[in-house]
Amino acid sequence: MANDELRKVILSDKTQRGYLISSKHRTVNPTQYKSVWTVPKDTEVHLFAECIEEGYIKQNGDGFNVDVVDRSVLETLGKSITTDRLVIGKFEIEDVRESHGYPVDHKRGESYKPDDKILEKWAEDKKLDLGTIKKIKRGKKI
Numbered sequence: 755m756a757n758d759e760l761r762k763v764i765l766s767d768k769t770q771r772g773y774l775i776s777s778k779h780r781t782v783n784p785t786q787y788k789s790v791w792t793v794p795k796d797t798e799v800h801l802f803a804e805c806i807e808e809g810y811i812k813q814n815g816d817g818f819n820v821d822v823v824d825r826s827v828l829e830t831l832g833k834s835i836t837t838d839r840l841v842i843g844k845f846e847i848e849d850v851r852e853s854h855g856y857p858v859d860h861k862r863g864e865s866y867k868p869d870d871k872i873l874e875k876w877a878e879d880k881k882l883d884l885g886t887i888k889k890i891k892r893g894k895k896i
Contacts, residue, residue, distance in 0.1 A: 759795070760852065763803050773802050774854040779832075789834040789857045797821065801831075801843045802855055808879065810872045817845035817855075818868035822881050828896060832857025841896055842868070861893045 757777035764770055775795050784790045791798050804810075805817035812818070820842055821829035828841040840857035844866065847853045858866040867890060868876075876882045882890075889896050 761799055763799060763806075765803060765807055770850075771803075771806060771853060772849070772851040773799055774852050775799070776854050776856070779854075779856045784833055784835045786835055789832050789840055789859070791832045791857055793821070793829065793831050797831075798843070798855065802845050802853065805843075805845050806847070808875065810868065810875060811847060812869050812872065815847050816865075817847050817853075818872055819843050819845070820876070820881060825880060825883060828882075828886075834859055842866070842890075860890050861895070863893075867891070867893070 759775040761773045761775060762770055763773050775798060778788050779790050781790055801819040801821060802817070805819040810818050821831060823829050830839045830841060831843050832840045834840060837859060840859055842858050842860050843855050844858040845853055845855035860867045873887045873890060877884065877887055886896055
């Protein structure tokens, strides 16, 4: 779209990735099919880069990340038509040149949740406590 912005992300190993800040996920109001980010663009890009760096990626190539204010206190990343508080970002990492992401509602199903490997890594990295991880796994409100 006309207002999309492609950013170059340089990782710690000096490799580069393209990240598309999609205007479809940057509008004021979400739609039935599109959630929207409410965090600054730089935060969105940082979450993507951290997802790559830390390996928060499912077998199918989808990456996930959260912005932790204090252990298990999660920053609101965006909103959807059904909720004003989405705390998980999903990143479609299909191509080194152009990945993109959007906030997701983990209560909607498996494709909107990080897998056990990612959740275990978040626990190891002290991002989330076990109670919050269990809520994500079960699709419960955080």
